[in-house]
Amino acid sequence: MIRKEQMSIVAHERISDNIYRIVLTGDLVDEMNNPGQFVHVKIGAQAEPLLRRPISICEIKQERKQFTMIYRKEGLGTSILATKMPGESLDILGPLGNGFPLEAAEEGQTALLVGGGIGVPPLYELSKRLVEKGVHVIHVLGFQHKDAVFLENEFAKLGETYVATMDGSYGIKGSVTDVIAEHNFSFDVLYSCGPKPMLKALAQAFPNQNVYLSLEERMGCGIGACFACVCRVPNSDTAYKKVCSDGPVFKAGEVLL
Amino acid sequence: MNRLAVKLPGLSLKNPVMPASGCFGFGREYAQFYDLSQLGAIMIKATTLEPRFGNPTPRVAETPSGMLNAIGLQNPGLEKVLSEELPWLEQFDVPIIANIAGSTMEDYVQVAKEISKAPNVHALELNISCPNVKKGGIAFGTIPEVAAELTKLVKEVSEVPVYVKLSPNVTNIVEMAKAIEEAGADGLTMINTVLGMRIDIKSAAPILANRTGGLSGPAIKPIAIRMIYEVSQAVSIPIIGMGGIQSAEDVIEFFYAGASAVAVGTANFVDPFVCPNIIEELPKLLDQLGVEHISECTGRSWRKSGQSSYCGA
Numbered sequence: 001m002i003r004k005e006q007m008s009i010v011a012h013e014r015i016s017d018n019i020y021r022i023v024l025t026g027d028l029v030d031e032m033n034n035p036g037q038f039v040h041v042k043i044g045a046q047a048e049p050l051l052r053r054p055i056s057i058c059e060i061k062q063e064r065k066q067f068t069m070i071y072r073k074e075g076l077g078t079s080i081l082a083t084k085m086p087g088e089s090l091d092i093l094g095p096l097g098n099g100f101p102l103e104a105a106e107e108g109q110t111a112l113l114v115g116g117g118i119g120v121p122p123l124y125e126l127s128k129r130l131v132e133k134g135v136h137v138i139h140v141l142g143f144q145h146k147d148a149v150f151l152e153n154e155f156a157k158l159g160e161t162y163v164a165t166m167d168g169s170y171g172i173k174g175s176v177t178d179v180i181a182e183h184n185f186s187f188d189v190l191y192s193c194g195p196k197p198m199l200k201a202l203a204q205a206f207p208n209q210n211v212y213l214s215l216e217e218r219m220g221c222g223i224g225a226c227f228a229c230v231c232r233v234p235n236s237d238t239a240y241k242k243v244c245s246d247g248p249v250f251k252a253g254e255v256l257l
Numbered sequence: 258m259n260r261l262a263v264k265l266p267g268l269s270l271k272n273p274v275m276p277a278s279g280c281f282g283f284g285r286e287y288a289q290f291y292d293l294s295q296l297g298a299i300m301i302k303a304t305t306l307e308p309r310f311g312n313p314t315p316r317v318a319e320t321p322s323g324m325l326n327a328i329g330l331q332n333p334g335l336e337k338v339l340s341e342e343l344p345w346l347e348q349f350d351v352p353i354i355a356n357i358a359g360s361t362m363e364d365y366v367q368v369a370k371e372i373s374k375a376p377n378v379h380a381l382e383l384n385i386s387c388p389n390v391k392k393g394g395i396a397f398g399t400i401p402e403v404a405a406e407l408t409k410l411v412k413e414v415s416e417v418p419v420y421v422k423l424s425p426n427v428t429n430i431v432e433m434a435k436a437i438e439e440a441g442a443d444g445l446t447m448i449n450t451v452l453g454m455r456i457d458i459k460s461a462a463p464i465l466a467n468r469t470g471g472l473s474g475p476a477i478k479p480i481a482i483r484m485i486y487e488v489s490q491a492v493s494i495p496i497i498g499m500g501g502i503q504s505a506e507d508v509i510e511f512f513y514a515g516a517s518a519v520a521v522g523t524a525n526f527v528d529p530f531v532c533p534n535i536i537e538e539l540p541k542l543l544d545q546l547g548v549e550h551i552s553e554c555t556g557r558s559w560r561k562s563g564q565s566s567y568c569g570a
Contacts, residue, residue, distance in 0.1 A: 002289060004530065042527065047322040047475045047503070050527060093529070218315045220324070221526040225286040226279075227302075227331045228317040230310075238308040240331070245286070 017147035035125035036099025042091035058121035107134035116194025146170035211252035267418035277522035278356035308334035323476030327467035352379035386424030386449035398424035401436035408440035418443035489515020505538035512554035
Protein backbone atom coordinates (compact mmCIF):
# COMPACT_ATOMS: atom_id res chain seq x y z
CA MET A 1 0.00 0.00 0.00
CA ILE A 2 1.19 3.52 -0.77
CA ARG A 3 1.57 5.76 2.25
CA LYS A 4 2.56 9.35 2.91
CA GLU A 5 4.70 9.90 5.97
CA GLN A 6 7.05 12.41 7.58
CA MET A 7 10.14 10.22 7.88
CA SER A 8 13.15 11.06 10.04
CA ILE A 9 16.65 11.33 8.64
CA VAL A 10 18.98 8.91 10.44
CA ALA A 11 22.15 9.51 8.45
CA HIS A 12 23.16 11.66 5.48
CA GLU A 13 26.57 11.81 3.80
CA ARG A 14 28.31 12.57 0.54
CA ILE A 15 29.78 9.35 -0.85
CA SER A 16 31.34 10.53 -4.11
CA ASP A 17 31.29 13.37 -6.60
CA ASN A 18 27.85 15.00 -6.00
CA ILE A 19 26.44 11.64 -4.87
CA TYR A 20 24.73 11.48 -1.47
CA ARG A 21 23.47 8.64 0.67
CA ILE A 22 20.53 9.30 2.99
CA VAL A 23 19.00 6.86 5.49
CA LEU A 24 15.39 7.43 6.61
CA THR A 25 13.27 5.74 9.23
CA GLY A 26 9.51 5.30 9.68
CA ASP A 27 6.56 2.92 9.43
CA LEU A 28 6.43 3.32 5.67
CA VAL A 29 9.37 0.88 5.45
CA ASP A 30 6.90 -1.92 6.39
CA GLU A 31 5.39 -1.51 2.92
CA MET A 32 8.70 -1.88 1.07
CA ASN A 33 9.24 -5.39 -0.17
CA ASN A 34 10.12 -5.09 -3.82
CA PRO A 35 13.58 -3.97 -4.97
CA GLY A 36 13.38 -1.47 -7.83
CA GLN A 37 10.50 0.57 -6.39
CA PHE A 38 10.94 4.27 -5.69
CA VAL A 39 9.66 6.97 -3.37
CA HIS A 40 8.44 10.49 -4.17
CA VAL A 41 10.14 13.07 -1.96
CA LYS A 42 8.76 16.52 -1.08
CA ILE A 43 11.70 18.69 -0.17
CA GLY A 44 10.33 21.25 2.28
CA ALA A 45 6.76 22.43 2.79
CA GLN A 46 7.04 25.57 0.67
CA ALA A 47 5.82 26.00 -2.91
CA GLU A 48 9.32 25.91 -4.33
CA PRO A 49 10.49 23.47 -5.40
CA LEU A 50 6.85 22.57 -6.03
CA LEU A 51 6.94 18.99 -7.23
CA ARG A 52 8.13 15.86 -5.49
CA ARG A 53 11.36 14.19 -6.61
CA PRO A 54 11.28 10.49 -7.57
CA ILE A 55 14.25 8.70 -6.00
CA SER A 56 14.94 4.97 -6.13
CA ILE A 57 15.14 2.78 -3.04
CA CYS A 58 18.71 1.50 -2.64
CA GLU A 59 18.51 -0.64 0.49
CA ILE A 60 15.71 -1.77 2.83
CA LYS A 61 16.28 -2.74 6.47
CA GLN A 62 12.83 -3.78 7.56
CA GLU A 63 13.78 -4.92 11.09
CA ARG A 64 15.18 -1.43 11.78
CA LYS A 65 12.38 0.37 9.88
CA GLN A 66 15.06 2.05 7.74
CA PHE A 67 15.70 2.49 4.07
CA THR A 68 18.47 4.10 2.06
CA MET A 69 18.35 6.34 -0.99
CA ILE A 70 21.34 7.40 -3.06
CA TYR A 71 20.85 10.51 -5.18
CA ARG A 72 22.84 12.91 -7.29
CA LYS A 73 22.84 16.56 -6.28
CA GLU A 74 22.01 18.33 -9.50
CA GLY A 75 19.20 20.88 -9.52
CA LEU A 76 17.41 23.07 -7.01
CA GLY A 77 15.54 20.25 -5.27
CA THR A 78 18.45 17.89 -4.69
CA SER A 79 20.67 20.84 -3.70
CA ILE A 80 18.24 21.72 -0.90
CA LEU A 81 17.91 18.02 -0.02
CA ALA A 82 21.70 17.80 0.36
CA THR A 83 21.59 20.36 3.20
CA LYS A 84 19.16 18.32 5.34
CA MET A 85 20.59 17.07 8.62
CA PRO A 86 19.99 13.90 10.66
CA GLY A 87 17.02 14.52 12.96
CA GLU A 88 15.15 16.57 10.34
CA SER A 89 12.23 14.96 8.54
CA LEU A 90 11.19 14.51 4.92
CA ASP A 91 7.71 14.07 3.42
CA ILE A 92 7.85 10.69 1.66
CA LEU A 93 5.17 9.18 -0.59
CA GLY A 94 5.70 5.52 -1.37
CA PRO A 95 6.66 2.90 -2.08
CA LEU A 96 5.73 3.51 -5.71
CA GLY A 97 5.78 1.48 -8.89
CA ASN A 98 6.64 -2.11 -9.63
CA GLY A 99 10.18 -3.30 -9.05
CA PHE A 100 12.37 -6.08 -10.46
CA PRO A 101 10.81 -9.55 -10.54
CA LEU A 102 12.89 -11.66 -8.17
CA GLU A 103 11.08 -14.78 -9.31
CA ALA A 104 12.59 -14.43 -12.80
CA ALA A 105 15.85 -15.87 -11.43
CA GLU A 106 15.83 -19.25 -9.73
CA GLU A 107 18.21 -20.67 -7.16
CA GLY A 108 21.46 -21.78 -8.80
CA GLN A 109 20.93 -19.56 -11.85
CA THR A 110 23.03 -16.56 -12.81
CA ALA A 111 21.77 -12.98 -12.90
CA LEU A 112 23.68 -10.18 -14.64
CA LEU A 113 23.02 -6.80 -13.00
CA VAL A 114 23.96 -3.80 -15.13
CA GLY A 115 23.85 -0.27 -13.74
CA GLY A 116 24.76 3.09 -15.20
CA GLY A 117 25.48 6.16 -13.04
CA ILE A 118 22.60 7.10 -10.78
CA GLY A 119 20.81 3.96 -12.08
CA VAL A 120 23.14 1.82 -9.94
CA PRO A 121 21.47 2.21 -6.47
CA PRO A 122 18.23 0.16 -6.95
CA LEU A 123 20.34 -2.81 -8.09
CA TYR A 124 21.88 -3.07 -4.62
CA GLU A 125 18.75 -4.25 -2.77
CA LEU A 126 17.99 -6.46 -5.78
CA SER A 127 21.41 -8.09 -5.60
CA LYS A 128 21.09 -8.67 -1.84
CA ARG A 129 17.74 -10.43 -2.32
CA LEU A 130 19.02 -12.53 -5.21
CA VAL A 131 22.07 -13.65 -3.23
CA GLU A 132 19.81 -14.53 -0.28
CA LYS A 133 17.83 -16.68 -2.66
CA GLY A 134 20.92 -18.54 -3.87
CA VAL A 135 21.21 -16.81 -7.23
CA HIS A 136 24.72 -16.23 -8.57
CA VAL A 137 25.15 -12.51 -9.34
CA ILE A 138 27.52 -10.64 -11.65
CA HIS A 139 27.58 -6.82 -11.47
CA VAL A 140 28.66 -4.49 -14.24
CA LEU A 141 28.62 -0.86 -13.14
CA GLY A 142 29.32 2.09 -15.43
CA PHE A 143 30.27 5.64 -14.41
CA GLN A 144 31.50 8.78 -16.18
CA HIS A 145 34.84 9.00 -14.39
CA LYS A 146 36.80 7.89 -11.30
CA ASP A 147 35.30 10.45 -8.91
CA ALA A 148 31.76 9.42 -9.80
CA VAL A 149 32.20 5.77 -8.75
CA PHE A 150 30.19 4.59 -5.73
CA LEU A 151 28.94 1.37 -4.07
CA GLU A 152 31.73 -0.71 -5.67
CA ASN A 153 32.82 -2.32 -2.40
CA GLU A 154 29.25 -3.05 -1.32
CA PHE A 155 28.50 -4.83 -4.61
CA ALA A 156 31.86 -6.66 -4.53
CA LYS A 157 30.83 -8.31 -1.23
CA LEU A 158 27.78 -9.81 -2.96
CA GLY A 159 29.47 -11.12 -6.11
CA GLU A 160 31.78 -10.52 -9.08
CA THR A 161 31.85 -6.80 -9.79
CA TYR A 162 33.20 -5.00 -12.86
CA VAL A 163 33.48 -1.23 -12.97
CA ALA A 164 33.82 0.74 -16.20
CA THR A 165 34.40 4.47 -16.67
CA MET A 166 33.84 6.32 -19.91
CA ASP A 167 37.19 8.15 -19.69
CA GLY A 168 39.15 5.14 -18.42
CA SER A 169 40.17 6.95 -15.22
CA TYR A 170 39.07 3.93 -13.18
CA GLY A 171 38.42 0.26 -13.93
CA ILE A 172 37.81 -0.71 -17.53
CA LYS A 173 37.70 2.08 -20.12
CA GLY A 174 34.41 2.21 -21.99
CA SER A 175 30.74 1.49 -21.46
CA VAL A 176 29.01 -1.35 -19.64
CA THR A 177 28.16 -2.93 -22.99
CA ASP A 178 31.89 -2.96 -23.88
CA VAL A 179 32.57 -4.86 -20.64
CA ILE A 180 29.78 -7.35 -21.32
CA ALA A 181 30.94 -7.91 -24.91
CA GLU A 182 34.53 -8.46 -23.78
CA HIS A 183 33.74 -11.00 -21.05
CA ASN A 184 30.96 -12.72 -22.92
CA PHE A 185 29.13 -13.54 -19.63
CA SER A 186 26.61 -16.32 -19.67
CA PHE A 187 23.50 -15.54 -17.61
CA ASP A 188 19.86 -16.53 -17.19
CA VAL A 189 18.38 -13.13 -16.37
CA LEU A 190 19.61 -9.59 -16.95
CA TYR A 191 18.42 -6.72 -14.73
CA SER A 192 19.37 -3.17 -15.56
CA CYS A 193 18.84 0.44 -14.56
CA GLY A 194 20.49 3.46 -16.14
CA PRO A 195 20.33 5.94 -19.01
CA LYS A 196 18.05 5.10 -21.91
CA PRO A 197 20.83 4.62 -24.54
CA MET A 198 22.40 2.00 -22.27
CA LEU A 199 19.06 0.19 -21.78
CA LYS A 200 18.47 0.28 -25.51
CA ALA A 201 21.90 -1.20 -26.24
CA LEU A 202 21.29 -4.02 -23.75
CA ALA A 203 17.85 -4.83 -25.19
CA GLN A 204 19.37 -4.97 -28.68
CA ALA A 205 22.36 -7.05 -27.59
CA PHE A 206 20.22 -9.76 -25.97
CA PRO A 207 16.97 -9.95 -27.96
CA ASN A 208 16.25 -13.55 -27.01
CA GLN A 209 17.03 -13.42 -23.32
CA ASN A 210 15.19 -12.59 -20.16
CA VAL A 211 15.93 -8.87 -19.77
CA TYR A 212 14.32 -6.43 -17.30
CA LEU A 213 14.91 -2.70 -17.60
CA SER A 214 14.15 0.07 -15.13
CA LEU A 215 13.25 3.30 -16.93
CA GLU A 216 13.58 6.90 -15.90
CA GLU A 217 11.28 9.75 -17.02
CA ARG A 218 10.27 13.20 -15.83
CA MET A 219 7.32 12.66 -13.51
CA GLY A 220 4.48 14.71 -12.11
CA CYS A 221 2.35 12.85 -9.59
CA GLY A 222 4.27 9.55 -9.44
CA ILE A 223 1.04 7.56 -8.99
CA GLY A 224 -0.31 7.35 -12.54
CA ALA A 225 -2.77 10.25 -12.58
CA CYS A 226 -1.04 12.98 -14.58
CA PHE A 227 0.13 11.11 -17.69
CA ALA A 228 3.51 12.89 -17.70
CA CYS A 229 5.71 9.78 -17.86
CA VAL A 230 4.02 7.59 -20.46
CA CYS A 231 5.86 5.51 -23.01
CA ARG A 232 4.64 3.81 -26.15
CA VAL A 233 3.88 0.12 -26.55
CA PRO A 234 4.96 -1.76 -29.72
CA ASN A 235 2.48 -1.98 -32.62
CA SER A 236 -0.07 0.54 -31.39
CA ASP A 237 -0.76 4.23 -31.96
CA THR A 238 -2.68 4.78 -28.74
CA ALA A 239 -1.59 2.07 -26.25
CA TYR A 240 0.80 3.19 -23.52
CA LYS A 241 2.39 2.32 -20.20
CA LYS A 242 3.11 4.73 -17.38
CA VAL A 243 6.67 4.59 -16.09
CA CYS A 244 5.61 5.54 -12.55
CA SER A 245 2.77 3.08 -11.95
CA ASP A 246 3.11 0.35 -14.63
CA GLY A 247 6.92 0.43 -14.32
CA PRO A 248 9.50 1.66 -13.66
CA VAL A 249 10.68 -1.90 -14.41
CA PHE A 250 9.54 -3.40 -17.71
CA LYS A 251 10.47 -6.59 -19.52
CA ALA A 252 12.54 -5.69 -22.60
CA GLY A 253 10.21 -5.34 -25.58
CA GLU A 254 7.17 -4.46 -23.44
CA VAL A 255 7.58 -0.73 -24.16
CA LEU A 256 9.35 1.23 -26.87
CA LEU A 257 12.62 2.76 -25.67
CA MET B 258 -26.97 23.17 8.16
CA ASN B 259 -24.08 22.22 5.91
CA ARG B 260 -21.99 25.38 5.77
CA LEU B 261 -20.09 24.16 2.73
CA ALA B 262 -23.02 22.99 0.57
CA VAL B 263 -23.32 24.84 -2.72
CA LYS B 264 -25.93 24.69 -5.47
CA LEU B 265 -24.92 25.49 -9.04
CA PRO B 266 -26.72 24.71 -12.30
CA GLY B 267 -26.96 20.91 -12.46
CA LEU B 268 -24.85 20.52 -9.35
CA SER B 269 -25.86 20.03 -5.77
CA LEU B 270 -22.48 19.92 -4.04
CA LYS B 271 -21.87 18.87 -0.43
CA ASN B 272 -18.85 21.13 -0.53
CA PRO B 273 -17.38 23.45 -3.18
CA VAL B 274 -14.04 21.61 -3.59
CA MET B 275 -13.33 19.37 -6.57
CA PRO B 276 -10.23 18.09 -8.34
CA ALA B 277 -9.58 19.88 -11.64
CA SER B 278 -9.65 18.12 -14.97
CA GLY B 279 -6.37 16.57 -16.07
CA CYS B 280 -4.99 16.45 -12.52
CA PHE B 281 -7.00 13.50 -11.26
CA GLY B 282 -7.29 11.09 -14.19
CA PHE B 283 -10.64 9.32 -13.77
CA GLY B 284 -10.18 9.07 -10.01
CA ARG B 285 -8.77 5.54 -9.77
CA GLU B 286 -5.32 6.56 -8.51
CA TYR B 287 -6.70 8.78 -5.76
CA ALA B 288 -9.28 6.23 -4.63
CA GLN B 289 -6.41 4.28 -3.05
CA PHE B 290 -5.84 7.24 -0.68
CA TYR B 291 -9.36 8.28 0.36
CA ASP B 292 -13.08 7.83 -0.28
CA LEU B 293 -13.89 9.94 -3.35
CA SER B 294 -17.41 10.54 -1.96
CA GLN B 295 -15.82 13.19 0.27
CA LEU B 296 -15.32 15.43 -2.75
CA GLY B 297 -17.78 18.10 -3.87
CA ALA B 298 -17.50 16.84 -7.44
CA ILE B 299 -14.91 15.38 -9.80
CA MET B 300 -13.84 16.98 -13.06
CA ILE B 301 -12.66 14.01 -15.11
CA LYS B 302 -9.83 14.08 -17.62
CA ALA B 303 -10.70 15.62 -20.99
CA THR B 304 -12.51 13.12 -23.17
CA THR B 305 -12.30 13.17 -26.96
CA LEU B 306 -14.24 11.16 -29.54
CA GLU B 307 -11.30 8.90 -30.41
CA PRO B 308 -8.54 7.65 -28.08
CA ARG B 309 -5.50 9.94 -28.04
CA PHE B 310 -1.90 9.18 -27.11
CA GLY B 311 -0.97 12.82 -26.62
CA ASN B 312 2.43 14.45 -26.99
CA PRO B 313 5.92 12.94 -26.87
CA THR B 314 7.87 13.14 -23.56
CA PRO B 315 9.18 15.11 -21.72
CA ARG B 316 5.69 16.37 -20.98
CA VAL B 317 6.34 18.27 -17.74
CA ALA B 318 8.90 20.76 -16.51
CA GLU B 319 9.08 22.44 -13.13
CA THR B 320 9.10 26.24 -12.87
CA PRO B 321 9.31 28.62 -9.91
CA SER B 322 6.28 27.69 -7.75
CA GLY B 323 4.68 26.01 -10.71
CA MET B 324 4.95 23.50 -13.51
CA LEU B 325 4.56 23.39 -17.26
CA ASN B 326 2.72 20.51 -18.85
CA ALA B 327 2.10 19.44 -22.41
CA ILE B 328 0.29 16.13 -22.04
CA GLY B 329 -1.78 16.68 -25.20
CA LEU B 330 -5.18 15.46 -24.02
CA GLN B 331 -4.19 11.81 -23.73
CA ASN B 332 -7.36 9.84 -23.01
CA PRO B 333 -8.94 6.47 -23.84
CA GLY B 334 -11.70 8.01 -26.00
CA LEU B 335 -15.47 8.45 -25.53
CA GLU B 336 -16.41 4.77 -25.85
CA LYS B 337 -14.07 3.58 -23.09
CA VAL B 338 -14.93 6.50 -20.81
CA LEU B 339 -18.62 5.57 -21.16
CA SER B 340 -18.14 1.83 -20.78
CA GLU B 341 -15.40 1.70 -18.12
CA GLU B 342 -14.48 4.95 -16.36
CA LEU B 343 -17.89 6.50 -15.65
CA PRO B 344 -19.52 3.21 -14.50
CA TRP B 345 -16.54 2.65 -12.15
CA LEU B 346 -17.10 6.12 -10.65
CA GLU B 347 -20.76 5.28 -9.93
CA GLN B 348 -19.71 3.50 -6.71
CA PHE B 349 -19.03 6.94 -5.20
CA ASP B 350 -21.62 9.45 -4.08
CA VAL B 351 -20.14 12.29 -6.12
CA PRO B 352 -21.35 14.20 -9.18
CA ILE B 353 -19.11 14.09 -12.22
CA ILE B 354 -18.33 17.09 -14.41
CA ALA B 355 -17.22 15.71 -17.76
CA ASN B 356 -14.53 17.75 -19.47
CA ILE B 357 -14.86 17.38 -23.23
CA ALA B 358 -12.49 18.34 -26.06
CA GLY B 359 -12.17 17.90 -29.79
CA SER B 360 -10.51 18.95 -33.01
CA THR B 361 -13.69 20.07 -34.77
CA MET B 362 -17.06 21.44 -33.66
CA GLU B 363 -18.66 18.15 -34.74
CA ASP B 364 -16.33 16.26 -32.37
CA TYR B 365 -17.43 18.37 -29.41
CA VAL B 366 -21.09 18.00 -30.29
CA GLN B 367 -20.88 14.23 -30.61
CA VAL B 368 -18.99 13.78 -27.34
CA ALA B 369 -21.35 16.19 -25.53
CA LYS B 370 -24.43 14.38 -26.78
CA GLU B 371 -23.27 10.95 -25.64
CA ILE B 372 -21.41 11.72 -22.43
CA SER B 373 -24.19 13.96 -21.06
CA LYS B 374 -26.49 10.90 -21.03
CA ALA B 375 -24.34 9.08 -18.46
CA PRO B 376 -26.23 8.87 -15.15
CA ASN B 377 -23.44 10.30 -12.97
CA VAL B 378 -22.50 13.14 -15.33
CA HIS B 379 -24.25 16.20 -13.87
CA ALA B 380 -22.56 18.86 -15.97
CA LEU B 381 -20.18 19.32 -18.88
CA GLU B 382 -17.02 21.38 -18.90
CA LEU B 383 -16.25 22.54 -22.40
CA ASN B 384 -12.49 22.51 -22.86
CA ILE B 385 -11.91 25.29 -25.35
CA SER B 386 -8.67 26.35 -23.78
CA CYS B 387 -6.13 23.54 -23.86
CA PRO B 388 -2.89 25.13 -25.06
CA ASN B 389 -1.26 21.84 -25.95
CA VAL B 390 -3.12 20.53 -28.94
CA LYS B 391 -2.45 21.86 -32.43
CA LYS B 392 -5.94 21.64 -33.86
CA GLY B 393 -8.87 22.91 -31.89
CA GLY B 394 -8.50 23.47 -28.17
CA ILE B 395 -7.10 26.92 -27.73
CA ALA B 396 -8.31 28.23 -31.10
CA PHE B 397 -11.88 27.75 -29.90
CA GLY B 398 -11.02 29.63 -26.75
CA THR B 399 -9.36 32.73 -28.16
CA ILE B 400 -11.95 33.98 -30.65
CA PRO B 401 -15.21 35.05 -28.91
CA GLU B 402 -17.44 34.36 -31.95
CA VAL B 403 -16.03 30.84 -32.35
CA ALA B 404 -16.37 30.12 -28.62
CA ALA B 405 -19.97 31.37 -28.66
CA GLU B 406 -20.87 29.29 -31.70
CA LEU B 407 -19.42 26.15 -30.12
CA THR B 408 -21.21 26.83 -26.83
CA LYS B 409 -24.53 27.14 -28.69
CA LEU B 410 -24.04 23.88 -30.59
CA VAL B 411 -23.10 21.97 -27.44
CA LYS B 412 -25.99 23.48 -25.45
CA GLU B 413 -28.42 22.24 -28.12
CA VAL B 414 -27.43 18.59 -27.63
CA SER B 415 -26.38 18.39 -23.99
CA GLU B 416 -28.73 16.79 -21.46
CA VAL B 417 -26.97 18.57 -18.57
CA PRO B 418 -25.82 22.15 -17.88
CA VAL B 419 -22.74 23.32 -19.76
CA TYR B 420 -19.79 25.12 -18.15
CA VAL B 421 -17.17 26.63 -20.42
CA LYS B 422 -13.51 26.59 -19.36
CA LEU B 423 -11.84 29.88 -20.16
CA SER B 424 -8.29 30.35 -21.35
CA PRO B 425 -6.21 33.09 -19.72
CA ASN B 426 -4.27 33.40 -22.99
CA VAL B 427 -6.49 36.17 -24.35
CA THR B 428 -6.29 39.95 -24.40
CA ASN B 429 -9.78 40.54 -23.05
CA ILE B 430 -11.20 37.79 -20.88
CA VAL B 431 -14.35 39.75 -20.02
CA GLU B 432 -15.33 40.03 -23.68
CA MET B 433 -14.85 36.25 -24.05
CA ALA B 434 -16.88 35.50 -20.92
CA LYS B 435 -19.75 37.73 -22.03
CA ALA B 436 -19.89 36.14 -25.50
CA ILE B 437 -20.07 32.69 -23.91
CA GLU B 438 -22.73 33.75 -21.42
CA GLU B 439 -24.82 35.23 -24.21
CA ALA B 440 -24.48 31.97 -26.17
CA GLY B 441 -26.26 30.17 -23.32
CA ALA B 442 -23.54 28.74 -21.10
CA ASP B 443 -24.76 27.78 -17.62
CA GLY B 444 -21.47 28.60 -15.94
CA LEU B 445 -17.78 29.31 -16.40
CA THR B 446 -14.70 27.54 -15.12
CA MET B 447 -11.49 29.50 -15.02
CA ILE B 448 -8.62 29.61 -15.53
CA ASN B 449 -6.97 26.99 -17.69
CA THR B 450 -3.17 26.98 -17.82
CA VAL B 451 -1.09 29.94 -18.98
CA LEU B 452 1.00 29.33 -22.09
CA GLY B 453 4.68 29.14 -21.17
CA MET B 454 8.05 27.68 -22.02
CA ARG B 455 11.39 26.60 -20.54
CA ILE B 456 14.74 26.11 -22.24
CA ASP B 457 17.49 23.75 -21.06
CA ILE B 458 20.62 25.63 -20.06
CA LYS B 459 23.01 22.94 -21.35
CA SER B 460 21.41 21.93 -24.64
CA ALA B 461 19.78 25.31 -25.46
CA ALA B 462 16.70 23.29 -26.50
CA PRO B 463 13.16 23.59 -25.10
CA ILE B 464 12.67 21.16 -22.19
CA LEU B 465 9.20 20.06 -23.29
CA ALA B 466 9.05 17.90 -26.41
CA ASN B 467 6.05 20.02 -27.43
CA ARG B 468 8.28 23.11 -26.91
CA THR B 469 5.55 25.09 -25.14
CA GLY B 470 3.20 24.02 -22.37
CA GLY B 471 0.60 25.17 -19.90
CA LEU B 472 1.79 26.79 -16.68
CA SER B 473 -0.08 25.77 -13.52
CA GLY B 474 0.42 25.81 -9.77
CA PRO B 475 0.72 28.64 -7.21
CA ALA B 476 2.63 30.73 -9.78
CA ILE B 477 -0.60 31.47 -11.68
CA LYS B 478 -2.87 32.13 -8.71
CA PRO B 479 -2.72 35.96 -8.95
CA ILE B 480 -3.67 35.76 -12.64
CA ALA B 481 -6.67 33.59 -11.83
CA ILE B 482 -7.78 35.86 -8.98
CA ARG B 483 -7.58 38.97 -11.17
CA MET B 484 -9.50 37.35 -14.04
CA ILE B 485 -12.24 35.94 -11.79
CA TYR B 486 -12.53 39.34 -10.11
CA GLU B 487 -13.11 41.00 -13.50
CA VAL B 488 -15.34 38.35 -15.06
CA SER B 489 -17.59 37.77 -12.03
CA GLN B 490 -18.59 41.45 -12.07
CA ALA B 491 -19.44 41.32 -15.77
CA VAL B 492 -21.53 38.13 -15.97
CA SER B 493 -24.40 36.67 -13.96
CA ILE B 494 -23.58 32.97 -14.40
CA PRO B 495 -21.55 31.24 -11.67
CA ILE B 496 -17.81 30.65 -11.83
CA ILE B 497 -15.89 27.60 -10.67
CA GLY B 498 -12.47 29.04 -9.92
CA MET B 499 -9.10 27.34 -10.31
CA GLY B 500 -5.43 28.18 -10.71
CA GLY B 501 -2.84 27.32 -8.06
CA ILE B 502 -5.14 26.50 -5.15
CA GLN B 503 -3.28 24.68 -2.35
CA SER B 504 -5.08 25.55 0.88
CA ALA B 505 -8.38 26.54 2.51
CA GLU B 506 -7.10 30.15 2.55
CA ASP B 507 -6.65 30.00 -1.22
CA VAL B 508 -10.24 28.75 -1.57
CA ILE B 509 -11.60 31.74 0.36
CA GLU B 510 -9.50 34.12 -1.75
CA PHE B 511 -11.08 32.66 -4.90
CA PHE B 512 -14.55 33.06 -3.38
CA TYR B 513 -13.80 36.67 -2.44
CA ALA B 514 -12.72 37.28 -6.05
CA GLY B 515 -16.07 35.98 -7.29
CA ALA B 516 -15.99 32.17 -7.49
CA SER B 517 -18.93 30.04 -6.30
CA ALA B 518 -16.93 26.79 -6.15
CA VAL B 519 -13.31 25.84 -6.76
CA ALA B 520 -11.17 23.18 -8.38
CA VAL B 521 -7.77 22.01 -7.18
CA GLY B 522 -5.30 20.96 -9.86
CA THR B 523 -1.53 20.72 -9.59
CA ALA B 524 -1.62 20.49 -5.79
CA ASN B 525 -2.98 16.92 -6.14
CA PHE B 526 0.41 15.92 -7.58
CA VAL B 527 2.23 17.39 -4.60
CA ASP B 528 -0.09 15.98 -1.96
CA PRO B 529 -2.63 13.32 -2.94
CA PHE B 530 -4.65 14.21 0.18
CA VAL B 531 -4.91 17.92 -0.59
CA CYS B 532 -8.66 17.95 -1.47
CA PRO B 533 -9.93 16.16 1.68
CA ASN B 534 -7.49 18.23 3.77
CA ILE B 535 -8.88 21.50 2.38
CA ILE B 536 -12.48 20.31 2.92
CA GLU B 537 -11.61 19.53 6.55
CA GLU B 538 -9.93 22.91 7.09
CA LEU B 539 -12.65 25.08 5.54
CA PRO B 540 -15.18 25.12 8.44
CA LYS B 541 -12.41 26.10 10.89
CA LEU B 542 -11.39 28.94 8.60
CA LEU B 543 -15.02 30.09 8.26
CA ASP B 544 -15.17 30.24 12.08
CA GLN B 545 -12.05 32.38 12.19
CA LEU B 546 -13.49 34.70 9.56
CA GLY B 547 -16.87 34.86 11.25
CA VAL B 548 -18.62 33.51 8.17
CA GLU B 549 -21.73 31.36 8.58
CA HIS B 550 -21.93 29.88 5.08
CA ILE B 551 -19.21 29.74 2.44
CA SER B 552 -21.52 31.18 -0.25
CA GLU B 553 -21.47 34.49 1.63
CA CYS B 554 -17.86 34.85 0.52
CA THR B 555 -18.59 34.93 -3.21
CA GLY B 556 -17.60 38.28 -4.67
CA ARG B 557 -16.96 39.87 -1.30
CA SER B 558 -13.95 41.76 -2.65
CA TRP B 559 -16.13 43.85 -4.96
CA ARG B 560 -19.70 43.43 -3.76
CA LYS B 561 -21.21 46.27 -1.76
CA SER B 562 -22.90 45.00 1.39
CA GLY B 563 -26.46 43.94 0.75
CA GLN B 564 -25.85 43.55 -2.97
CA SER B 565 -26.52 40.02 -4.11
CA SER B 566 -24.21 38.00 -6.25
CA TYR B 567 -24.77 34.58 -7.72
CA CYS B 568 -25.52 32.49 -4.68
CA GLY B 569 -27.41 29.28 -5.18
CA ALA B 570 -27.17 27.95 -1.67
